[in-house]
Amino acid sequence: xxxxxxxxxxxxxxxxxxxxxxxxxxxxxxxxxxxxxxxxxxxxxxxxxxxxxxxxxxxxxxxxxxxxxxxxxxxxxxxxxxxxxxxxxxxxxxxxxxxxxxxxxxxxxxxxxxxxxxxxxxxxxxxxxxxxxxxxxxxxxxxxxxxxxxxxxxxxxxxxxxxxxxxxxxxxxxxxxxxxxxxxxxxxxxxxxxxxxxxxxxxxxxxxxxxxxxxxxxxxxxxxxxxxxxxxxxxxxxxxxxxxxxxxxxxxxxxxxxxxxxxxxxxxx
Amino acid sequence: xxxxxxxxxxxxxxxxxxxxxxxxxxxxxxxxxxxxxxxxxxxxxxxxxxxxxxxxxxxxxxxxxxxxxxxxxxxxxxxxxxxxxxxxxxxxxxxxxxxxxxxxxxxxxxxxxxxxxxxxxxxxxxxxxxxxxxxxxxxxxxxxxxxxxxxxxxxxxxxxxxxxxxxxxxxxxxxxxxxxxxxxxxxxxxxxxxxxxxxxxxxxxxxxxxxxxxxxxxxxxxxxxxxxxxxxxxxxxxxxxxxxxxxxxxxxxxxxxxxxxx
Numbered sequence: 001x002x003x004x005x006x007x008x009x010x011x012x013x014x015x016x017x018x019x020x021x022x023x024x025x026x027x028x029x030x031x032x033x034x035x036x037x038x039x040x041x042x043x044x045x046x047x048x049x050x051x052x053x054x055x056x057x058x059x060x061x062x063x064x065x066x067x068x069x070x071x072x073x074x075x076x077x078x079x080x081x082x083x084x085x086x087x088x089x090x091x092x093x094x095x096x097x098x099x100x101x102x103x104x105x106x107x108x109x110x111x112x113x114x115x116x117x118x119x120x121x122x123x124x125x126x127x128x129x130x131x132x133x134x135x136x137x138x139x140x141x142x143x144x145x146x147x148x149x150x151x152x153x154x155x156x157x158x159x160x161x162x163x164x165x166x167x168x169x170x171x172x173x174x175x176x177x178x179x180x181x182x183x184x185x186x187x188x189x190x191x192x193x194x195x196x197x198x199x200x201x202x203x204x205x206x207x208x209x210x211x212x213x214x215x216x217x218x219x220x221x222x223x224x225x226x227x228x229x230x231x232x233x234x235x236x237x238x239x240x241x242x243x244x245x246x247x248x249x250x251x252x253x254x255x256x257x258x259x260x261x262x263x264x265x266x267x268x269x
Numbered sequence: 270x271x272x273x274x275x276x277x278x279x280x281x282x283x284x285x286x287x288x289x290x291x292x293x294x295x296x297x298x299x300x301x302x303x304x305x306x307x308x309x310x311x312x313x314x315x316x317x318x319x320x321x322x323x324x325x326x327x328x329x330x331x332x333x334x335x336x337x338x339x340x341x342x343x344x345x346x347x348x349x350x351x352x353x354x355x356x357x358x359x360x361x362x363x364x365x366x367x368x369x370x371x372x373x374x375x376x377x378x379x380x381x382x383x384x385x386x387x388x389x390x391x392x393x394x395x396x397x398x399x400x401x402x403x404x405x406x407x408x409x410x411x412x413x414x415x416x417x418x419x420x421x422x423x424x425x426x427x428x429x430x431x432x433x434x435x436x437x438x439x440x441x442x443x444x445x446x447x448x449x450x451x452x453x454x455x456x457x458x459x460x461x462x463x464x465x466x467x468x469x470x471x472x473x474x475x476x477x478x479x480x481x482x483x484x485x486x487x488x489x490x491x492x493x494x495x496x497x498x499x500x501x502x503x504x505x506x507x508x509x510x511x512x513x514x515x516x517x518x519x520x521x522x523x524x525x526x527x528x529x530x531x
Contacts, residue, residue, distance in 0.1 A: 009368045132363075141360035143321050144423075145350035 028197055030149070030227050037150040038157055040106065052155035060121040062155070062162030068116055072171040075108055076178020077098060084187050093187055095198035100179030105206045109172040111258055114217035117164060118250040122225040129229025130239040138230070153226045160218035168214035172207065203254035208267045216261060217254050224250040274299035274431070274463045275320065280329035282315060287370065289315050290326070291487040302457050302464045307484035308439050308509065313467045318467065321355055322346045333431075344364040351379055351433045360416035360438055368395070368419050369404035375426045394422040396450060415443035418445025421452065425460075429488050432456060436465040450476045453492055471510065483509070 042048050083099040129152055132138050141148045143196060183189040228246035232238050275297040280422065282290045289312045295305045307313045318324045319331060322338050330337050337348055362371045372391045376382060382390075388392060389439075396400055398418040408416055417437065438446035450473050456462050468474060474481070474495075479526035481498050485505045491498060498506065519527070 034375075037285050097404075119485070135359055135364075136357045136361040137363055139318075139323060140355070142323060142358055143345040143350055143353070143355045147376070 024181070026231075027223070027227050030230065032148075033149045034153050034157060034223065034226070037147065042246045046150070048158065049151070049155050051150075053158040056062070056155045056168075057163050058158035059124070059169060060117060060159050064116060064167060066121070068113055068167050068171050069111045069174050071112055071116060072104075072174040073178040073181075074110060076104060076175035076180075077182045078181040079103060079108070079185070080179040081267075084183075093183075094189060094193060094197055096179065096183050096187065096189070097194050099203035100183075101176055101198045101201045102206055104175040104179070105202060105210045105260070107210070107258075109175055110168050110210045110214040110217060111254070112175075113164060113167045113171045113214060114121060114221065114254045114258075115251055117160065117167070117218075118221050118247055118254060119189065121156075121160065121245045122221045122250040123224030123247050125222065126228040126243045127239055128152075129226055130232035130242050132235070133230060133232040134235050134239060138165050147233075148230075149226075153222065156226065157219065157222045160222050161215055162218075164218035165211045165214045165223075168211060169207075172210065205269055211267065213261045215232055216257050220253045220257055221250045225254060270299035271301070273337060274298070274334065275444045275465075276330075276332040277320075277332045278332070280316070280319060280331065282319065282324065282419045282509050284315075284330075284354060284437075290319075290431075291485050293329070293484075293487070293489050295482050295492055296490055297468070299478060300457070300461050301464050301479040302453065302466060302484060303429065303480045304474050304478040305465065305484065306469065306474060306509070308469060311349050311484040312487045313469075314435065316466050321353060321433055322349060327372075351375075351427055352429050354427070354429040355407050355419075355431065355433045356421045356424050356435065356437060358436045360420035362411075362416060362419055362423070364408050366407075367404065367406065368400065368406050368411070368422075371408070371419065372423045372426055375423065377463075379427060385508075388424070391422075392524045394425055395419070397425065397455075398422045413443050414449065417441070417449060418452070421456075425456070430463060432464045434464070434468075435437055436470075437466060438468065438470045443472070446470070446473065447476070453477050468500065471512075 037046075044083070056177075079100050080096050083096045084093060087093050087095050088100075132152070138152075140146050141151055180191070180194055180198075184191045184196050225246045228242040228249070232242050273296045277296070278294050279287065282487050287455060288519065295314065305313050305316060305330070315324065319326055319339075324340070326339055330341050336349075336502045341349065362368070363374070369388070372394050373387050376387050376390060391404065392401065395404065399419050400415060400418050400422065403411065403415070403419070408419070411419065421432075433451065437449050441449065448499060448527040454465065454477055456463055457479070466473075466477065478495050479489065480494060482489060483498070491501055491506050492499075492501055493504065501508070503509070508515075
């Protein structure tokens with residue numbers, strides 16, 4: 001290797017490392033101030049913006065009810081069909097109820113909801129904050145002595161911390177209903193025994209771990225969307241780019257966090 | 270002798286490796302309109318961002334009423350920001366709110382006044398800028414000039430001591446721009462505010478300025494009154510006032526080098 005090539009290699013690695021470190025730094029600053037303004041400053045006399053939080057809840061939660069319902073219903077049906085495909089060979093068709101119940105509450109309910117909300121709200125957060133950044137509205141907030149994290153991010157965080165678990169409960173219920181619907185009609189399982197089987201299969205812990213995950217996903221989606229929004233420096237083109245990046249990154253991080261929590265619950269519950 | 274409201278000492282700032290402001294010092298008089306003049310890319314918007322505490326300089330000090338804002342904590346800066354108002358280039362109204370909510374925003378955030386009092390204050394501010402009756406419009410329903418006026422009403426919401434204008438007449442037709450200039454003069458005369466205007470528009474400059482600071486490539490090349498500006502024999506100042514283009518400084522050989530990329 002010539003000296004030039006070595007220098008270029010080290011230069012390349014160094015520049016890459018620096019830019020990763022810089023993003024980590026600014027992301028952790030955002031996380032830090034978001035948590036400060038959500039959990040600490042309300043006790044120091046700076047009230048949370050309740051009305052804004054509620055309007056965010058409507059946008060992120062209530063308005064995603066139809067799409068969450070439809071997707072959960074279909075996934076419940078698909079899951080029951082796939083389970084039946086294997087279970088009927090061993091004549092244990094009734095265990096479709098266990099499989100649907102456990103996998104929906106522990107895994108699919110939270111993750112499906114999180115992916116839908118990433119696509120709807122995560123991107124909306126990035127676009128909203130990004131276009132505000134591009135039109136100097138964020139600077140205007142700062143210059144009025146209003147912290148943009150408190151003003152923009154905290155209501156979204158509160159909304160998703162509440163609405164993502166709520167949507168997950170809803171998604172769990174609809175998903176199980178989808179499995180029930182298919183099993184009682186196509187698979188000809190008696191409704192009451194399906195019901196009984198589901199009740200016996202599910203533990204409180206299955207539902208609760210799913211909800212804890214959903215809560216964490218809510219935080220991830222808010223932080224990623226807001227982070228990408230605040231990173232906008234130029235105009236409309238960059239808003240679009242950051243919006244896409246926010247969806248991709250938040251789905252990726254949701255899966256990573258899911259892996260982390262699933263491993264944690266596997267060993268510690 | 271005029272009283273100094275803002276004093277800038279030895280301000281140096283960088284974007285990456287590029288030096289944007291090179292050791293700038295000047296002072297701004299209280300109760301006057303100071304115009305910061307300069308061509309595109311001379312660092313005047315960067316300077317404005319330093320004056321309002323959005324950016325922190327690499328070196329140097331900015332004293333506002335004797336207090337150095339470059340070393341203030343974030344809380345102190347927030348206190349300082351209640352005393353200033355800024356009219357942004359694109360007005361920067363929050364598009365999700367009506368005009369009256371925009372103007373009321375700083376009042377709601379920083380005071381505990383009754384809602385009825387706030388509404389009265391909002392109507393007063395909108396009346397000053399000539400926007401009575403537009404309370405319930407959203408920013409997207411207003412023209413460029415009206416948005417700027419609404420932005421000024423918001424900047425004045427807390428009766429600030431200092432009012433900053435970033436390119437007030439950019440993108441406006443001459444009549445609307447002249448109307449804004451008149452409003453700026455009114456604010457000085459009636460409310461005795463200290464006003465700092467960043468611009469490159471000559472008609473505006475000659476209409477409103479009490480005091481002029483001219484920047485070129487990150488350096489102060491002129492400070493003084495309008496008459497002194499007209500009498501200045503600095504070549505850069507003359508080029509600016511007489512609208513002369515930058516002279517081509519390449520020799521044919523230089524030009525060949527540039528296009529050959531070597």
